[in-house]
Amino acid sequence: MGKTDIRGAAALFAAAVIWGLAFAFQSAGMEYIGPFTFTVIRNIIGSAALLPLALLNKEKSESNRTLVSGGIICGVMLGAASCLQQYGMVYTTAGKAGFLTAMYIVMIPLAGLLIGKKCPRRVYPAVALAAAGMYLLCMNGSFSLNRGDAAELMCAAAFTAQIIAVSHFSSRVNAYKFACIEFAAAAAAAAVPALMTESVTISAVKACRLPLLYTGIMSSGAGYTLQIIGQRRLDPTVAALIMSLESCVSAIGGWLILNQSLTAREIAGCAVMFAAIILAQLPERHTPRA
Numbered sequence: 001m002g003k004t005d006i007r008g009a010a011a012l013f014a015a016a017v018i019w020g021l022a023f024a025f026q027s028a029g030m031e032y033i034g035p036f037t038f039t040v041i042r043n044i045i046g047s048a049a050l051l052p053l054a055l056l057n058k059e060k061s062e063s064n065r066t067l068v069s070g071g072i073i074c075g076v077m078l079g080a081a082s083c084l085q086q087y088g089m090v091y092t093t094a095g096k097a098g099f100l101t102a103m104y105i106v107m108i109p110l111a112g113l114l115i116g117k118k119c120p121r122r123v124y125p126a127v128a129l130a131a132a133g134m135y136l137l138c139m140n141g142s143f144s145l146n147r148g149d150a151a152e153l154m155c156a157a158a159f160t161a162q163i164i165a166v167s168h169f170s171s172r173v174n175a176y177k178f179a180c181i182e183f184a185a186a187a188a189a190a191a192v193p194a195l196m197t198e199s200v201t202i203s204a205v206k207a208c209r210l211p212l213l214y215t216g217i218m219s220s221g222a223g224y225t226l227q228i229i230g231q232r233r234l235d236p237t238v239a240a241l242i243m244s245l246e247s248c249v250s251a252i253g254g255w256l257i258l259n260q261s262l263t264a265r266e267i268a269g270c271a272v273m274f275a276a277i278i279l280a281q282l283p284e285r286h287t288p289r290a
Contacts (some may be wrong), residue, residue, distance in 0.1 A: 011230030012242040015223045020249025022219040029211035034198035035086030038212070039079065039190035041205065045216025047183035050225060054176040062172040070169035071178050074162055075185020078224070081158035083190050084151045091148025098247050099138035100152035105130050105244050107160040109237045119237045123280050130241055130276035137247055137269030163227075163243075167236040170228045179225040186220075241280050248273050 029038050061067040089097045105127055109119050169178065194200075205212070231239045248270045255262045 005233050008230040008233045008239075009242055011226045012234070012239055013245065015226040015230065016243050016245040017249050018218050018223040018226070019243075019246040021253050022215050022223075023250040023253070025211040025214045025219075029208050029215070032204045032208035032211075033200050034194065035089075036083055036190050036194035037198050037200045038208070038215075039082045039086065040187045040194050041212050042216040042220050043079070043183040043187035043190065045212060046220030046224070047180045047187070049217045049221040050176050050180050050183070054174070054180045057174060057176045059174045059176075061174045061177065066169065067173045067177055068181060070165070070173060071181025072185045074165045074169065074178075075182040076189045077158050077162035077165060078182060079186035079189025081155050081162060082186065083193055084155035084158060087193075088148040088151030088155060091146055092152060096139060096149060097152050098250075099134050100149055101155050101159065102134045102138075102244050102247060103131070103153065103156040104159040104163065105134070105237075105240045107156060108163060108240045111160055111164060112237065119235055123235070123237050123241075126241060126276045126280035127237065129279060130244060130273050133269045133272030133274075133276060134244065134247060135269070136272060137251060137266050163231070163240055164236050166228055167231045167234075167239065171232045175225055175228045179221070179228055182224065182228075183220055238280050241277055245273060245277065 026038075033041075085097065085101055088100075092100075109124065109127055112119060227239075227243065230242075234242075251262060251266055251270060
């Protein structure tokens with residue numbers, strides 16, 4: 001792996017850590033405001049937090065049209081994925097939601113095959129290994145599908161589209177300006193179900209300020225910007241594998257910070273997922289020509 005690839009992997013791992021630690025804040029936020037309203041406000045905060053960097057950064061985009069259209073496309077996908085995830089969690093368990101959402105690690109290489117973009121051969125067993133690790137980490141009960149589970153699978157499909165789209169646009173745009181537009185579009189997408197199904201008061205938003213500030217500034221502002229930067233030099237499937245460590249970080253963070261217990265099964269799941277990431281980073285073997 002080259003220096004640029006290592007930096008990209010480090011950026012995505014940092015994003016996974018930020019997202020994993022955001023789990024407690026997201027759960028706390030649901031006590032005050034609805035999930036769609038929460039998604040709207042956190043993305044507005046993320047966009048506003050990045051605006052000064054976007055204005056000061058001198059990096060050029062390929063074109064303003066690419067910058068704006070790409071940001072809107074990725075933002076709508078991000079907003080849809082976030083809304084589907086929150087809706088699904090109302091009807092399914094957190095563990096099953098985590099597992100089904102993370103199925104983007106399987107969907108991305110399949111989508112790549114459909115559009116004629118193959119992964120290095122070592123990545124396919126890494127994907128299978130990561131899926132197995134995610135199952136051990138997240139799934140503790142029987143596996144049956146309801147409408148919440150269907151929403152989580154659609155969420156995984158939306159995240160698949162967003163990750164592939166970010167890979168397409170990330171090397172052609174100013175990352176900070178792109179992220180600002182993406183978050184604004186995500187907020188606009190989430191505003192539709194929020195206005196249709198939820199009501200909010202200023203006092204509720206004030207009570208929810210800490211979860212909103214962390215998820216807005218760190219999870220949205222920093223995390224998704226790191227995703228854009230990290231995906232510039234990495235295959236989308238490899239990027240997805242690294243970002244899926246969010247679930248491991250969430251479990252380990254709950255153990256270290258919240259004194260939540262980790263079962264042997266969950267520890268094994270984390271270990272298997274880390275092994276999958278290492279496997280995906282191994283250099284490709286080249287067979288010498290006769």
